[in-house]
Amino acid sequence: MRNTHNFNILIVDDDNDYRQVLELLLSNQGYDTQSASDAMEAMALIRQHEIDLMITDYRMKGMDGIALLNEVRRSNPGISIIVITAYGSVEKAVEAMRQGAFTYVIKGSDPEELLLEIEKIKHFRHLELENRTLKKQTNQFDFMLNTHHGHFRHLIETAKRAADSNANILVLGESGVGKEVLARYIHQHSSREANQFMAVNCHVFSDSVLESELFGHEKGSFTGAVARRIGRFEAADGGTLFLDEVGDMPLSTQAKLLRVLENHEIERIGSNQPLSVDFRLIAATHKNLDDEIRKGRFREDLYFRIATIVLEVPPLRERREDLPLYIDYFINQIQQDLKKQVSGMEPAVERFLLEYRYPGNIREMRNIIERLIVLSSTGTLMEKDLPTPKSPTPATGSGTPESASEASEAFSEDGVAGSFRALRVIRQEAESRHIQEVLKQCDYNVSEASKILEISHRQLNNKINEYGLRTPAGN
Numbered sequence: 001m002r003n004t005h006n007f008n009i010l011i012v013d014d015d016n017d018y019r020q021v022l023e024l025l026l027s028n029q030g031y032d033t034q035s036a037s038d039a040m041e042a043m044a045l046i047r048q049h050e051i052d053l054m055i056t057d058y059r060m061k062g063m064d065g066i067a068l069l070n071e072v073r074r075s076n077p078g079i080s081i082i083v084i085t086a087y088g089s090v091e092k093a094v095e096a097m098r099q100g101a102f103t104y105v106i107k108g109s110d111p112e113e114l115l116l117e118i119e120k121i122k123h124f125r126h127l128e129l130e131n132r133t134l135k136k137q138t139n140q141f142d143f144m145l146n147t148h149h150g151h152f153r154h155l156i157e158t159a160k161r162a163a164d165s166n167a168n169i170l171v172l173g174e175s176g177v178g179k180e181v182l183a184r185y186i187h188q189h190s191s192r193e194a195n196q197f198m199a200v201n202c203h204v205f206s207d208s209v210l211e212s213e214l215f216g217h218e219k220g221s222f223t224g225a226v227a228r229r230i231g232r233f234e235a236a237d238g239g240t241l242f243l244d245e246v247g248d249m250p251l252s253t254q255a256k257l258l259r260v261l262e263n264h265e266i267e268r269i270g271s272n273q274p275l276s277v278d279f280r281l282i283a284a285t286h287k288n289l290d291d292e293i294r295k296g297r298f299r300e301d302l303y304f305r306i307a308t309i310v311l312e313v314p315p316l317r318e319r320r321e322d323l324p325l326y327i328d329y330f331i332n333q334i335q336q337d338l339k340k341q342v343s344g345m346e347p348a349v350e351r352f353l354l355e356y357r358y359p360g361n362i363r364e365m366r367n368i369i370e371r372l373i374v375l376s377s378t379g380t381l382m383e384k385d386l387p388t389p390k391s392p393t394p395a396t397g398s399g400t401p402e403s404a405s406e407a408s409e410a411f412s413e414d415g416v417a418g419s420f421r422a423l424r425v426i427r428q429e430a431e432s433r434h435i436q437e438v439l440k441q442c443d444y445n446v447s448e449a450s451k452i453l454e455i456s457h458r459q460l461n462n463k464i465n466e467y468g469l470r471t472p473a474g475n
């Protein structure tokens, strides 16, 4: 059974039988449904309920499906729309898509097709929500300009200036330094701000899926292509395309990307109709692309295309002067998010936060502070809730115990508190091994693995980064 909770679908059709069949089909899948036999009734229901998706017949007495679609797009632009049409009026349905319908479905076709389209809509809505949340976060990132680190300040100022141009930007830096945050910051300070920021992580898709993600495909262009799909290049039209982990892109896709950047045109897989696209590319990688070029794994001509401006984000451990700024920022943010008041921290916690080397960079600092706040029952951040051995090993090593032997050192270190920390380390190791095994089982398909592990796609990506797990393409 699909996870369909809290997804409210309005069915509009003057054909009672068809409407009832659809209602039955969708409520059997666990969706909440409302139904209306004409446009007026539909509009009344939209005013009363929070509707996520409207499925409307094209041809109806009175106001037809297209007029209803236009009315809903104007009054409730957040509602996704699918148009149902009879055989023979496909051009009209395509017109409906041009007017803003997500897709069309032919009456009497396999119901599984409709269910798949609904799944897709849910997926897109989820991405949009994530996008909005990240965008809200990005609004607060002007605090980055308060940096005390000369090179980082210069970098942010360059990013802001570069935002005005249309130049392709390459962001380099270790995992978790904030490359995506910087990319969003650039988008937000650019003239494309009102349009999409479309992020694609090249590392999480297998080679063929990556191409279909980027270019989209026509229905029937390969097994499993049950409906037309708009790719990310097209979806980023007018906005910014963020290609994360571009160093992991297979050579064949690199060649195709280069052509798109040269011609500003794409063809969906299974179509030979060129479509012009206009997006600004920001690419990012934690890899050393010079090395990759030398080893023949990255095209030099593509490098020159994507690297008009290169921004290299320094690791957090090289910006020690900024640690107090970030610590305060995250404590403020997280206490607001969790609605929990932080009254202070034990001196050992402060020492730790200021001396730790943060191999996972800003992402790791955020996680550590979040954990300290979640675990604190008194409002004071406590040493016992720190995730690693007490000594932060500021000068050498990563500061995170990486092996069972390090864990067992922590184990013998200081009685009960040490034992808890060691257990935590062992648990993290077990978790990392388990995730690696599941990934392997699923042939490194992150979506499939996240389902088995019962965590979100994003959480799994974070774990992959946190534990430095690499799929074969990343090795």
Ligand SMILES: Nc1ncnc2c1ncn2[C@@H]1O[C@H](COP(=O)(O)OP(=O)(O)OP(=O)(O)O)[C@@H](O)[C@H]1O
Pocket (backbone or CB within 6 Å): 141, 144, 173, 174, 175, 176, 177, 178, 179, 180, 181, 182, 244, 284, 286, 362, 363, 364, 366, 465
């Ligand atoms: N300047 C910043 N201000 C606030 N939070 C930040 C900042 N930079 C990074 N973060 C936090 O760190 C997390 C990681 O950032 P981001 O995803 O941008 O890093 P990344 O370098 O793109 O990582 P990866 O290479 O693993 O994709 C974000 O979710 C965000 O919470």
